[in-house]
Amino acid sequence: MQAPSPVRVGVLGAGNVGGALARLLVDDTAAIEARTGLRLELARLAVRDLSRRRPLALPPGCLTDDAGSVVTDSGVDIVVEAIGGVEPARTLILEALKAGKPVVTANKELLADAGAELFEAAAAAGVDLLFEAAVAGAIPLIRPLRESLAGERITRIMGIVNGTTNYILTRMAEGGATYGDALSEAQELGYAERDPTADVEGFDAAAKAAILASIAFGQTVVAGDVHREGISAVTADDIAFAHRLGYVVKLLAIAEQDEPEGEVAVRVHPAMIPSTHPLAAVRDSFNAVFIEGDAVGELMLYGRGAGGRPTASAVLGDVLDAAHNLRAGGPGRAPALARSQVRPMPELTSQYYVTMEVEDRPGVLAAVAGAFAEEGVSIRSMEQVGLGDEARMVFITHTALERAMQQCLERLRRLDAVETVGGLIRVIEDD
Numbered sequence: 001m002q003a004p005s006p007v008r009v010g011v012l013g014a015g016n017v018g019g020a021l022a023r024l025l026v027d028d029t030a031a032i033e034a035r036t037g038l039r040l041e042l043a044r045l046a047v048r049d050l051s052r053r054r055p056l057a058l059p060p061g062c063l064t065d066d067a068g069s070v071v072t073d074s075g076v077d078i079v080v081e082a083i084g085g086v087e088p089a090r091t092l093i094l095e096a097l098k099a100g101k102p103v104v105t106a107n108k109e110l111l112a113d114a115g116a117e118l119f120e121a122a123a124a125a126g127v128d129l130l131f132e133a134a135v136a137g138a139i140p141l142i143r144p145l146r147e148s149l150a151g152e153r154i155t156r157i158m159g160i161v162n163g164t165t166n167y168i169l170t171r172m173a174e175g176g177a178t179y180g181d182a183l184s185e186a187q188e189l190g191y192a193e194r195d196p197t198a199d200v201e202g203f204d205a206a207a208k209a210a211i212l213a214s215i216a217f218g219q220t221v222v223a224g225d226v227h228r229e230g231i232s233a234v235t236a237d238d239i240a241f242a243h244r245l246g247y248v249v250k251l252l253a254i255a256e257q258d259e260p261e262g263e264v265a266v267r268v269h270p271a272m273i274p275s276t277h278p279l280a281a282v283r284d285s286f287n288a289v290f291i292e293g294d295a296v297g298e299l300m301l302y303g304r305g306a307g308g309r310p311t312a313s314a315v316l317g318d319v320l321d322a323a324h325n326l327r328a329g330g331p332g333r334a335p336a337l338a339r340s341q342v343r344p345m346p347e348l349t350s351q352y353y354v355t356m357e358v359e360d361r362p363g364v365l366a367a368v369a370g371a372f373a374e375e376g377v378s379i380r381s382m383e384q385v386g387l388g389d390e391a392r393m394v395f396i397t398h399t400a401l402e403r404a405m406q407q408c409l410e411r412l413r414r415l416d417a418v419e420t421v422g423g424l425i426r427v428i429e430d431d
């Protein structure tokens with residue numbers, strides 16, 4: 001019997017992800033075929049710098065610095081985009097789709113920016129656009145949301161979707177490190193970039209939150225719709241205080257949908273969660289996504305959110321899916337996205353942790369409590385620690401409107417007795 005012809009894969013980018021995928025395609029061809037019945041072949045590999053040494057045994061003519069030639073190559077059946085960033089990735093993906101080739105990408109930044117345009121182009125061309133690795137790296141998340149949970153009314157998704165910040169917060173909680181020391185350690189270990197802004201200020205998590213909300217709720221949510229705060233203002237004192245009260249501080253991406261209005265609320269910010277919550281046990285650079293739905297109840301998916309090989313494994317799964325669909329003669333299920341209805345952050349509610357340094361003299365507590373009362377924010381607990389002439393006050397509030405809490409902070413900052421108002425951390429209780 002004649003062996004089936006291979007499915008030829010063109011990979012754009014040979015960095016952490018593209019390089020690891022190319023290695024899997026070159027080294028594991030036979031094993032992949034034995035497991036799946038599909039023979040994949042690395043047909044072309046595009047890079048920016050041809051002179052860079054690559055520890056890969058590539059077939060002659062495979063490597064190129066002309067990514068455009070890969071997407072239009074008639075010898076390429078499926079295109080994998082692993083370059084990153086918006087351009088030229090966007091143009092290359094659109095060209096590949098126009099040429100009728102399924103595309104697999106791990107590019108959260110691009111999908112959170114131009115996802116709707118790309119999904120439309122894929123639908124118009126009648127081919128797959130798959131992106132399992134774009135959110136939470138190796139964790140199967142997009143496919144379960146799109147397929148296994150397709151009929152479920154998802155009410156909330158809460159995820160630890162950035163490994164760098166989870167590593168930093170873990171070191172602060174368990175090693176007593178300051179934010180600066182934990183960040184330096186993460187940089188030394190290669191968990192954080194030299195410029196860590198995208199991770200520590202929540203931009204990376206916000207892009208992933210937008211993609212998750214789009215898929216879970218069927219709306220075109222873009223990164224700009226996501227309220228975003230990072231972890232750079234979280235102090236060792238905040239974390240120690242949270243610990244004493246039975247909480248853990250995590251950077252969470254949270255996407256919720258209201259019934260019956262259908263409005264979605266999507267945000268990324270540090271949050272205190274009870275130490276008994278399953279997400280509290282997610283340590284170091286691991287990721288996890290906690291999904292709540294009407295019928296399914298609570299689900300949690302856990303694993304490696306980044307790293308070349310784990311991410312390449314998720315990309316390979318998509319390549320096999322696309323290859324299977326090519327053989328079957330049509331694309332798989334595509335997301336149907338309606339226009340987004342996003343509820344703005346000031347209209348959301350939460351409990352809050354807030355700290356402030358105040359003058360340690362009579363009457364200050366009354367003035368501070370008055371500021372909370374003026375805005376209708378009710379105090380659940382208060383603790384005061386003396387610091388010489390000053391004192392640190394720590395409050396946890398009952399559930400309040402975000403707008404009221406922000407106005408309360410403004411009021412507190414204007415009080416003569418208040419030196420500084422520290423970071424605000426939302427407190428999430430188990431339902």
Ligand SMILES: NC(=O)c1ccc[n+]([C@@H]2O[C@H](COP(=O)([O-])OP(=O)(O)OC[C@H]3O[C@@H](n4cnc5c(N)ncnc54)[C@H](OP(=O)(O)O)[C@@H]3O)[C@@H](O)[C@H]2O)c1
Pocket residue numbers: 012013014015016017018046047048049050052065067081082083084085088106107108109133134137305306307308311
């Ligand atoms: N790294 C992770 O753990 C991870 C996890 C999940 C998702 N992702 C996503 O995966 C994508 C790739 O990330 P990465 O970490 O692999 O990036 P990377 O290590 O920086 O690799 C980028 C690759 O793209 C190549 N490249 C850049 N511009 C090019 C161009 N114009 N034409 C052809 N090739 C070009 C580079 O070529 P040279 O080698 O010649 O410089 C390099 O091989 C990003 O979208 C990222 O968000 C990454």
